[in-house]
Amino acid sequence: MVIRGPLPDVVIPKVSLIEYLLDGLGRQQDNDVALVDSADSSKFFTYKQIREKGVRLASTLASLGLNKGDVIATSFSNCIEFPLIVVASVACGAAVTTCNPHYTRDEIRRQFQHSLPKMIFVDAGECGAMREIVKGINSVQHIFSVESCSQCESVHDLIGRANMADYPHDVSVNPSEDLAFLPYSSGTTGMPKGVMLTQQNIIAMITISRVSFQSFQRDVIYLVVPMFHIYGIMLPFLGLLQGSKVVIEKRFSLESFFSSVQKHKVTVFNAVPPMVLAIFNSPLISKYDISSLKRIMCGAAPLPADVADQVQKRLKVQIFQGYGLTECGAVTTAAMDTHIPIESIGVPTPNVLIKIVDVKTGQELSENQDGEICVKTLQVMRGYYKNPKATTQCITGDGWFHTGDIGHYDKFGCFYIVDRIKELIKYKGFQVAPAELEEVLLQHPNIADVAVIGIPNREAGEVPKAFVVKKDQTLTAEEVQRFMQGKVATYKLLRGGVAFRSYIPKSLSGKILRRELRAEEQKSKL
Numbered sequence: 001m002v003i004r005g006p007l008p009d010v011v012i013p014k015v016s017l018i019e020y021l022l023d024g025l026g027r028q029q030d031n032d033v034a035l036v037d038s039a040d041s042s043k044f045f046t047y048k049q050i051r052e053k054g055v056r057l058a059s060t061l062a063s064l065g066l067n068k069g070d071v072i073a074t075s076f077s078n079c080i081e082f083p084l085i086v087v088a089s090v091a092c093g094a095a096v097t098t099c100n101p102h103y104t105r106d107e108i109r110r111q112f113q114h115s116l117p118k119m120i121f122v123d124a125g126e127c128g129a130m131r132e133i134v135k136g137i138n139s140v141q142h143i144f145s146v147e148s149c150s151q152c153e154s155v156h157d158l159i160g161r162a163n164m165a166d167y168p169h170d171v172s173v174n175p176s177e178d179l180a181f182l183p184y185s186s187g188t189t190g191m192p193k194g195v196m197l198t199q200q201n202i203i204a205m206i207t208i209s210r211v212s213f214q215s216f217q218r219d220v221i222y223l224v225v226p227m228f229h230i231y232g233i234m235l236p237f238l239g240l241l242q243g244s245k246v247v248i249e250k251r252f253s254l255e256s257f258f259s260s261v262q263k264h265k266v267t268v269f270n271a272v273p274p275m276v277l278a279i280f281n282s283p284l285i286s287k288y289d290i291s292s293l294k295r296i297m298c299g300a301a302p303l304p305a306d307v308a309d310q311v312q313k314r315l316k317v318q319i320f321q322g323y324g325l326t327e328c329g330a331v332t333t334a335a336m337d338t339h340i341p342i343e344s345i346g347v348p349t350p351n352v353l354i355k356i357v358d359v360k361t362g363q364e365l366s367e368n369q370d371g372e373i374c375v376k377t378l379q380v381m382r383g384y385y386k387n388p389k390a391t392t393q394c395i396t397g398d399g400w401f402h403t404g405d406i407g408h409y410d411k412f413g414c415f416y417i418v419d420r421i422k423e424l425i426k427y428k429g430f431q432v433a434p435a436e437l438e439e440v441l442l443q444h445p446n447i448a449d450v451a452v453i454g455i456p457n458r459e460a461g462e463v464p465k466a467f468v469v470k471k472d473q474t475l476t477a478e479e480v481q482r483f484m485q486g487k488v489a490t491y492k493l494l495r496g497g498v499a500f501r502s503y504i505p506k507s508l509s510g511k512i513l514r515r516e517l518r519a520e521e522q523k524s525k526l
C-alpha cells in the first residue's frame with residue numbers, strides 16, 4: 001500500500017528559486033535579526049540585509065562571469081555568509097556544490113574534478129591551500145573567502161564593489177531542470193556521486209518542511225549541523241522563510257551548545273543522535289539556564305529510544321525524529337506530534353508518498369512488514385550528475401526512489417527504520433562510503449583484498465571496520481590504520497578496527513557480500 005501522511009498536500013509554487021527566496025525573505029520583518037554568529041553576536045544579518053547583500057553579491061558574481069548552468073563550490077565551516085552565497089548563485093542560475101572543509105586534498109580534488117566549479121568560497125586563510133589543491137582544474141577562475149582575508153577578496157569585498165547594473169535580470173530558468181545544489185552522496189552503493197537538486201526540488205523541500213514544522217514560526221533555531229550536508233543546507237532557508245532567527249555555530253561542543261542556548265534563548269535545536277547522547281551524559285545541564293529550549297529535532301541516523309526518553313525528561317523538551325536523504329531533498333518523514341512513539345521516524349510529510357517493498361520481489365508490503373522504504377515526491381533529485389546508470393539503479397521509471405533503508409509502518413501510518421541494505425556507513429550522521437575506503441586500502445602494497453562495513457557503536461552510531469586479506473604476513477592492524485591517516489578525512493578512519501581474513505566473501509558477479517561480514521561480526525559479539 002502507498003502511504004500518505006495526515007497533513008494535506010501543499011501547492012509547490014511554480015516560480016524560479018530566486019523569486020521564491022526573495023519573496024519569502026521579503027515577507028519577514030526587515031530589521032529582525034535573521035542570522036547571527038553564535039560565538040560573536042556582532043556578526044549578524046537582518047532580513048533586509050540578506051536580500052540586499054545577496055542581490056549585490058549576485059551582481060558582482062555575474063560581472064565576473066558566473067552564468068546559468070555554472071557550478072560554484074563552498075568549502076567552509078558554518079557561517080552567516082552561506083545563505084548570501086546561495087542567493088547570489090541561484091540568482092545567476094548557477095548550482096552550489098557543497099564540500100566538507102575537513103576533507104583531505106584528494107577528497108576535495110575528486111569532488112571538484114567532477115563538479116568543475118568556476119568559483120570557490122573558502123574559510124579566511126584557506127585560499128592559498130585551495131589554490132594548490134585545484135591546480136590543473138581549469139574550470140576554477142576565482143577563489144574567495146567568506147570573511148576578510150589578506151590574500152584574496154572576501155564575500156564582503158565582493159558585496160562592497162557591486163554594481164547593480166550587473167544584476168543578472170535576464171537569466172531564464174526552468175525550475176524543474178536547472179540545478180540549485182550539487183551535494184555529494186554515495187547513495188546505495190559505490191563512491192560519492194553528485195546529487196542534482198533542481199530549483200524545484202529545493203522549493204518543494206522548503207515549502208513541505210515549513211508546513212510540516214508550522215509550529216516553528218518565530219523560533220530561534222540553533223544550527224550546528226554542517227552546511228555542506230543536506231540537513232544543514234536546508235535548515236537556514238527553512239528558518240529564514242518562516243521568520244525565525246537562526247543562530248549559526250561552527251562546531252558542536254557541549255560548552256558552546258549550552259552557553260549559546262542560554263545567550264540566544266534558543267527554542268529549537270536541530271541535532272544528530274551523537275549530540276543528543278552527549279547532552280544526555282553532560283553534567284553541564286545544571287550550570288546553564290536552558291529553559292528557552294522547547295524542541296530537539298533529530299535526524300540523519302537512528303536515535304536510541306532510551307536516550308531520547310531521558311533527555312526529554314531531564315531537559316523538559318520534546319524530541320522529534322526526522323528522516324531524510326540527500327537524494328530526497330532532506331526531510332521525507334517527520335514526527336511532529338507527541339502521540340508518535342519516540343522510536344518512530346514519523347509520518348510522511350505533505351506531498352510525500354511512501355511504500356515498503358519486498359527487497360527480492362519488489363512487491364508492495366503491508367502493515368508491520370519489513371521491506372525497502374521507497375519514496376515518491378517532488379523533492380526527489382533529478383539524478384546523479386554525469387551518472388545516468390547510477391540514477392536508474394535507484395529511481396524507477398515511474399519516479400519511485402529506492403532508499404536502501406529497511407523499515408515498516410504500523411497501523412497508524414508511523415514509520416520505523418530497522419536496518420539498512422545499502423553499503424553506506426553513518427559515523428555521527430556523516431556519510432562514510434565503504435567503496436571509498438576500500439579503494440584507498442587497496443593502494444597498500446601488502447593488501448590483497450579488503451571489505452569495509454559499519455559496526456554498531458553507541459556513541460557514533462556506527463564506525464567503519466576493515467576486513468583485510470594480507471599479501472604478506474608481516475602486515476599489522478596498526479600499519480593499516482596508519483596508512484589511512486591523511487588519506488581520508490578523520491571521521492572516516494577505521495575506528496571499528498582491522499581484522500584479517502583469508503578471503504573476502506563475494507557473489508558470483510564479484511560483489512562483496514557485506515551482509516555475511518555483518519552477520520559474522522554480530523555472531524562474534526554474542
Ligand code: 4UU
Pocket residue numbers: 185230231234298299300301302303321322323324325326327330331345403404405417420426429430431
Ligand atoms: C535512522 O542524513 C541525511 C539527511 C537527514 C535529515 C535531513 C533533514 C534529517 C532530518 C531533516 O530534517 O541524508 P544522507 O543522505 O546523509 O543520509 C541518508 C541516510 C538514510 O538513508 C538513512 O539510512 O541516513 C539515514 N537516516 C536515518 N536513519 C537519516 N535519517 C534517519 C533517521 N533514523 N531519523
